[in-house]
Amino acid sequence: MIPIIISIVSVLVGIALILWLAGFRIISNDKIAVVEKWWSPKGNLEERIIALNGEAGYQPQVLRGGIHFLSPLMYKIHKCPFVTVPQGEIAYVFSRDGKPLDPTQTLGQVVPQCNNFQNVRAFMENGGQKGPQRGIVREGTYIFNLAQFIVITNEKTYYLPLGSNDDYKTINKMAEILRERDAFKPIVIKGVDDKVGIVTVHDGPSLNKDDIIAPAVGDVSSESEKYHNNFQDPEKFLIAGGFRGRQHQVLVEGTYFINRLFATVQLIEKITVEVGFVGVVVSYIGPKGEDSTGVGYSHGELVENGYRGVWAKALMPGKYAFNTYAGKVIMVPTTNIILKWISNQRGTHNFDENLKEVSLITKDAFQPSLPLSVVLHIDYKKAPLVIQRFGDIKKLVDQTLDPMVSAYFKNIGQTKTLIQLIQERSEIQMTASSEMKEKFGHYNLDLEEVLIGTPSASENDNKIEDILTQLRERQIAMEQIETYTMQQKAADKEKELKESQSRAAQQRFLTESEINIQIQGNEGKAEFQRALQEASKIKAIAEAEAEKEARIGIGKAIAIDEQVKAYGGPQYQVAQEIMSKFTQAIEKSKINIVPNTLVNMGNSDSGSGNVFEMLLGLLVSEKLGVNFDMNKDNEDTRVLKIKEAILKSMEEEETEQ
Incomplete structure (x- = not known):
């Protein structure tokens, strides 16, 4: 078994050796491989890193996932991950090889042919430059040759170490700068924040010596070759003639993917012109404009909007994306401005914070302080003229x-006494308003009104206060008189009111009384008529009765006359009646008719001097009002007088009835 095992191992080693010598390489699909060539018949590179023509060095092409055969005797493989840029972020690229940057350049130019830096050969052959690049990488997954490019994202820096510490330090420093600028996220300007973006470009040609702000270029979307789309395309910005430095063009609401190595953005507040104001623009940039003020205006020039200088047309109320580095906007109120020459008091606009009462010397040598308020107005069309002349309202x-x-008021004070200043305040105000309108108009101001307060004394002067106290007491007395007069009138009116109220309350009774009066009047008239009728009736009856009595009296008189004649004359008839009544009286009184003593009157001629006879004569004459001369009147004369007296008495009685 041992020889067999040895044989198998030998075969495997031989196969492995053959594969190694053949350059057998396996690369996973989530990796790439950067190929480094150890040697080449074409020689070595002297100044570059990437070998474009087969020289020894790092090759421009990378190996993708799969099986590859590269002899280890000639090639070295460096496996690298894909570069992934997260959603909504930006990645920055640093090129290790390429053409050197120009002395005025900060970033390497964009090479459109290199497919977002994924084609190294195209990058190198089309003028790609070494160093940080103007182009950026948006979100996505990319295959980069990390020997050529260093890719910096917010979370990670992708690069192939080349064994140089200086290279590592440069990469880290670049990453720190980007993080300080929050450069891995796009610039987002929200409308609710009312912000505008001030752009400062860090690449391109420098500004001219007379310029402090780079003029706007490439902002016309119809010019596709120059339109840089709000600094998002650096190459087109430079082609359009853009300069480095702070730009006049600003960014408004929106999202912008701007290379922060190429341009940084500062957010500032929009210019808001409130209602009641206009904004006068003083522009620091632009070409020289023509003066629009005319020959007679010698305080400066006004130019059309867009030129350098004070713009002739002010900004109306609203919000403006105005670059405050390219100019300033001076707010001028178009509502009435109240200026108070009063210590510790300020108008709404606070332009009068340095004003105080005007010190006067009056005609009578008093030194009062005069508080003033002046109301003026600035025409919005004339606001630029005011700013051109004075700089600002303050x-x-x-x-x-x-x-x-x-x-002006010092001059007025010298012609007036203190009392005149106080009592003629209204006239002085009217005169001042009229005379000062022209003076204010000379400065393009509309004077509305001049208001004068009460003169006051200094701290150590009590004389003015004494005079004012006297005037106040005098006025109080006059007001009291007026008050009493009005109170009297009020009391009279109150009395009239109460009478009216009482009359109204008693109106029903008055009406009823008037009706009763009318009723009683009518009844009185009826009663009067009845009385007249009754009187007529009584008169008729009385006349009838009188006639009757007259007839009876006449009859009695005739009868008495006859009786008198029959009894021997009127004296005897009267004596008879008297004696009859006298007898009745004596009978009732029980008096003796024969006196104990007889008195004789001593008339011996007539022989009738007794008392009874004389008494009868006197009674008859007194009763009838007839004067008898007992010695001279005869009997017929006495009867006739008695008859006449009786008739006369009857007529008088009838008349009385």
């Missing part, structure tokens, strides 16, 4: 408006 306020306004 300088306008501090260097021009402050001294101008202060001098």
